[in-house]
Every structure is written in C-alpha cells, then in structure tokens.
Amino acid sequence: MAKATEGNVVAKHVSLVYDPLGVNVLAVADCSFEIEAGSFLAIVGPSGCGKTTLLNMIAGFDTPTEGEIWVDGACVASPSIRLTPGPDRVVVFQHGALFPWRTVLENVCWGPVMQGTMSRDEAVEKGKEILKIAGLEGCENEYPMNISSGMQRRVEIVRALVNEPKILLLDEPFRALDAMTKSVMHQYLLDLFDATGKTIMFITHDLDEAIFLADRVFVMTTRPGRLKQMIEVDLPRPRNLKTKVTDRFIQLRNEALDAVHEEAQKAFERGEREMAK
Numbered sequence: 693m694a695k696a697t698e699g700n701v702v703a704k705h706v707s708l709v710y711d712p713l714g715v716n717v718l719a720v721a722d723c724s725f726e727i728e729a730g731s732f733l734a735i736v737g738p739s740g741c742g743k744t745t746l747l748n749m750i751a752g753f754d755t756p757t758e759g760e761i762w763v764d765g766a767c768v769a770s771p772s773i774r775l776t777p778g779p780d781r782v783v784v785f786q787h788g789a790l791f792p793w794r795t796v797l798e799n800v801c802w803g804p805v806m807q808g809t810m811s812r813d814e815a816v817e818k819g820k821e822i823l824k825i826a827g828l829e830g831c832e833n834e835y836p837m838n839i840s841s842g843m844q845r846r847v848e849i850v851r852a853l854v855n856e857p858k859i860l861l862l863d864e865p866f867r868a869l870d871a872m873t874k875s876v877m878h879q880y881l882l883d884l885f886d887a888t889g890k891t892i893m894f895i896t897h898d899l900d901e902a903i904f905l906a907d908r909v910f911v912m913t914t915r916p917g918r919l920k921q922m923i924e925v926d927l928p929r930p931r932n933l934k935t936k937v938t939d940r941f942i943q944l945r946n947e948a949l950d951a952v953h954e955e956a957q958k959a960f961e962r963g964e965r966e967m968a969k
C-alpha cells in the first residue's frame with residue numbers, strides 16, 4: 693500500500709492551560725512536532741503529563757492556549773479558531789462506545805450513513821472490507837455483548853476507519869486487555885495500518901507496544917508536557933512477534949524506558965514534595 697498523501701499534522705509551539713482564571717493547570721507546554729502523512733506516531737510519558745490533552749487538541753475537542761495545529765496545510769486549532777472536530781480526525785478511546793443494541797455491521801456503518809457521506813450500500817461494502825482485514829469476517833451480525841473484548845476494540849477501530857478519516861487518534865485503546873489479546877490486537881492494527889495507509893497517533897503507557905507499532909515515539913516530560921525525546925523506530929516492516937526479540941527492538945525499548953523512567957521519577961518526587969507541604 694502506498695503511503696497516504698493526506699493526514700500530515702504539524703503542531704507549532706502548542707500549550708494548553710486548563711482553567712486559566714481558576715486552578716490554572718499548565719498541562720502542555722510549547723510542544724512542536726510533525727506527524728508525516730501515512731506515518732504512525734506513538735506518544736508515551738508519565739501519567740498526567742498531557743498526552744490526552746495533546747490528542748484532544750488535534751481532534752478539535754480542546755483549544756490551545758498558545759500555538760497552532762495544522763492538518764494538510766490548514767490551521768485547525770489555535771487560540772483564535774473555533775473548535776472543529778470532524779470525521780477527518782476520528783478518536784478511539786480506551787473505554788468502548790459501541791451501541792449494544794446494534795449489530796457489528798450496523799455499528800460500523802452508522803457514522804457515514806448518518807452523516808450522509810456514504811449510501812448504506814457503500815458503507816456496508818466498505819465496512820465488510822475493513823472488518824475482514826481486522827479478522828472479523830463472519831461476525832457482522834453479532835451484537836457487541838456476544839463477542840470478546842478484543843473483538844469489540846477492533847470493531848471500534850474499524851468503525852473509525854470506515855469514516856475514511858485523514859488521521860486516526862487512538863487513546864490507549866488496548867489498555868484494558870490482557871497481554872495475549874493485546875499482542876493479537878497489535879498484529880491486526882498493523883495489518884489495518886498497512887492496508888489503509890492512514891496517519892495514526894497512538895497514546896500508550898506500554899513502551900513495548902509503542903516501539904513495536906510506531907515509526908516514531910514521542911516521549912513527553914512530566915507535566916507540563918513538553919517534548920523530551922523523539923525516538924526514530926527504524927525496525928523494518930512488516931513487523932511480527934520475532935521483531936520483539938531483535939537486538940534493535942530491545943535497544944530502542946531501553947532508550948524509551950530510560951527517558952520515561954527519568955520523567956516518572958521527577959513526577960513521583962514532585963508528588964511527594966506536594967504531599968509533604
């Protein structure tokens with residue numbers, strides 16, 4: 693699959709202060725980075741460092757207090773722009789949100805049909821095609837409660853992809869899954885990434901997951917979240933289980949671990965100091 697030409701994200705000196713007149717929490721500070729069209733960026737960092745805040749600004753859910761976010765040459769977020777969430781930037785959260793009263797296929801087709809961007813027949817065709825890549829062929833008529841949690845997560849990702857977004861934003865989508873299921877999810881996600889060529893931004897606490905999936909790993913500092921380190925993951929694709937035992941994988945994972953651990957230690961010490969006040 694050729695790399696996408698759409699979905700290039702550029703963040704320029706982005707900061708966000710929650711409640712500037714009240715508690716005044718500087719969540720993200722002066723973050724600048726680029727996600728090239730068709731590439732996979734993982735974001736890691738200590739708890740509360742601003743990962744979701746960054747994702748929410750790209751999704752159009754939150755307005756930066758300073759700086760700008762550009763998608764394909766158009767400014768989509770800045771202090772002076774009205775929020776514009778839309779189907780070009782679709783988010784999958786860690787907690788599932790499938791309609792329990794609709795079948796898998798109905799869940800997957802609902803968005804584009806409701807928005808009028810596809811006829812029902814087109815959405816069904818597209819939905820079935822992506823469900824197949826995600827290993828869900830034959831589950832179209834099941835209800836969410838009758839399939840496993842790993843399958844439910846895949847249905848959600850398929851549902852997001854059916855909208856043909858420019859960017860897929862994933863906020864710890866596999867956090868609640870056991871290690872074995874997670875590992876299977878990774879392979880399906882990589883298959884979907886290879887097949888669709890979409891730009892993906894993926895938040896996680898799991899460094900193995902970040903290195904295994906991504907082209908680049910953005911390590912954030914403890915809050916306020918800034919860029920601490922950008923790790924270029926030069927592992928060849930397609931990747932599989934054997935990738936995880938290569939020397940290069942272990943080297944990259946250790947690099948990420950050192951960077952995150954240093955920040956987690958700072959966050960911990962700051963927490964202890966605040967408790968001692």
Ligand SMILES: Nc1ncnc2c1ncn2[C@@H]1O[C@H](COP(=O)(O)OP(=O)(O)OP(=O)(O)O)[C@@H](O)[C@H]1O
Binds near residue numbers: 743
């Ligand atoms: N609405 C809000 N008002 C005030 N502070 C907030 C608000 N939302 C988040 N915060 C604070 O902003 C900081 C960044 O939060 P955010 O959820 O982006 O971090 P995170 O890195 O995604 O955290 P985690 O890894 O725990 O999910 C945290 O200190 C959080 O408590």
